[in-house]
Amino acid sequence: MEDWIKLVMSGDPRVVAGFVAGSIAGLGAGFTGGKIFGNWTLHRKLADSEKQLGALKASLDDSVNLWLRKVERPDDYVTTINRSIPIITVVNLKGGVGKTTIAANLIGYFSQQKRRDGSPLRILAIDLDYQGSLSAMLLTSAGITTHKTASNTLIDPRQSIETAKAKAENLRPKYENVWLYSAYEDFLEVENRLMMEWIIQRDPKLGDVRYELYRKLQSAGFLADFDLVIIDGPPRMTTGFVAALCASTHLLMPTIADKLSAPAAIRFLKQLEQLRPALFPATKLLGIVPSRTYRAESLTTKESGVIAALLSDLEKLHRIFDVNVFRNEIVPHTASFISAAGSELAYFDTQDAVPKQAITRLGAAIKQRIGLAG
Numbered sequence: 001m002e003d004w005i006k007l008v009m010s011g012d013p014r015v016v017a018g019f020v021a022g023s024i025a026g027l028g029a030g031f032t033g034g035k036i037f038g039n040w041t042l043h044r045k046l047a048d049s050e051k052q053l054g055a056l057k058a059s060l061d062d063s064v065n066l067w068l069r070k071v072e073r074p075d076d077y078v079t080t081i082n083r084s085i086p087i088i089t090v091v092n093l094k095g096g097v098g099k100t101t102i103a104a105n106l107i108g109y110f111s112q113q114k115r116r117d118g119s120p121l122r123i124l125a126i127d128l129d130y131q132g133s134l135s136a137m138l139l140t141s142a143g144i145t146t147h148k149t150a151s152n153t154l155i156d157p158r159q160s161i162e163t164a165k166a167k168a169e170n171l172r173p174k175y176e177n178v179w180l181y182s183a184y185e186d187f188l189e190v191e192n193r194l195m196m197e198w199i200i201q202r203d204p205k206l207g208d209v210r211y212e213l214y215r216k217l218q219s220a221g222f223l224a225d226f227d228l229v230i231i232d233g234p235p236r237m238t239t240g241f242v243a244a245l246c247a248s249t250h251l252l253m254p255t256i257a258d259k260l261s262a263p264a265a266i267r268f269l270k271q272l273e274q275l276r277p278a279l280f281p282a283t284k285l286l287g288i289v290p291s292r293t294y295r296a297e298s299l300t301t302k303e304s305g306v307i308a309a310l311l312s313d314l315e316k317l318h319r320i321f322d323v324n325v326f327r328n329e330i331v332p333h334t335a336s337f338i339s340a341a342g343s344e345l346a347y348f349d350t351q352d353a354v355p356k357q358a359i360t361r362l363g364a365a366i367k368q369r370i371g372l373a374g
């Protein structure tokens with residue numbers, strides 16, 4: 001088994017699926033070759049492996065089902081999430097809808113907000129996309145030039161809470177009260193390895209990777225030091241993303257209000273509904289944010305129509321989430337968001353008032369909905 005585990009773990013999920021299919025074919029050839037047919041124990045073992053590999057292949061073909069395997073939520077999971085500090089993940093499996101732009105600028109907004117006692121809110125920012133866009137935006141804006149993956153420590157059950165905690169990078173002096181976990185390309189390898197180890201349950205002592213981020217964020221060490229967590233989700237159903245869904249108190253979903261993005265938004269919400277009852281039943285949908293809108297202040301008639309159609313399609317589904325739309329807190333398509341992308345925060349670093357107003361509006365509405373004081 002060891003060799004195929006190594007091979008599988010080094011690759012990307014598509015390689016994994018192909019490899020599994022190949023292994024099943026290989027096992028079949030072994031049987032018909034007759035060489036091992038006389039050995040009943042081996043025969044049984046191979047038949048079991050064949051069954052397991054078949055199940056694995058079926059799971060990999062459908063990422064939602066894969067992540068629904070053998071769910072045993074931690075004790076007190078629901079109570080813990082309901083009592084937690086706000087943990088907001090910005091989500092949408094459609095790429096380029098403005099997740100990172102919104103996550104980064106909201107981090108800028110919240111870094112200027114206060115706690116009940118008047119001291120600044122302490123923000124934990126987590127990049128879970130190996131493309132590293134959030135990391136690049138925040139670090140460059142903060143004037144920090146060293147970029148190193150740290151998010152792996154949060155999702156890897158082998159890394160202790162203390163080790164993970166020590167990797168949080170403070171973004172001072174510009175953002176005194178913001179800490180960041182960065183992700184770059186090597187994060188993808190870690191995610192794939194963890195997924196495969198979890199699937200084949202190689203190490204029974206290793207906890208459930210889906211709840212590892214939850215376990216760490218809910219530990220005393222993290223809870224004592226942060227008031228708000230903002231996670232930038234990737235446009236893929238990765239290990240990190242599933243861990244973020246299970247760790248979040250709230251999901252924030254930007255979407256472009258056009259006919260290309262709306263069906264993707266519905267598809268994604270359907271997937272969330274499939275996963276939610278078993279995996280993260282206490283997580284709330286904070287709302288849908290119309291992103292990259294045509295105008296700054298309000299939706300056009302066309303955009304309103306797309307949102308109305310999206311909501312009516314959702315009505316037809318058996319809906320678990322209450323769907324709030326941030327109709328008055330839209331994020332307009334603005335040149336300064338583009339020129340700031342990847343290097344700075346439009347909210348802080350440009351002279352343009354439009355992004356600042358939009359993010360302030362959205363941030364204030366979120367603050368109210370999640371009951372953050374200040």
Ligand SMILES: Nc1ncnc2c1ncn2[C@@H]1O[C@H](COP(=O)(O)OP(=O)(O)OP(=O)(O)O)[C@@H](O)[C@H]1O
Binds near residue numbers: 098100233293338
């Ligand atoms: N409000 C906006 N106005 C103008 N450009 C925007 C706006 N929001 C995002 N963009 C631009 O669109 C591109 C994609 O944005 P962003 O990276 O925030 O999306 P994303 O959803 O995080 O993408 P991915 O799925 O790849 O992570 C970037 O070039 C960004 O500058």
Ligand SMILES: [Mg+2]
Binds near residue numbers: 100101129133232234
């Ligand atoms: Mg992004």
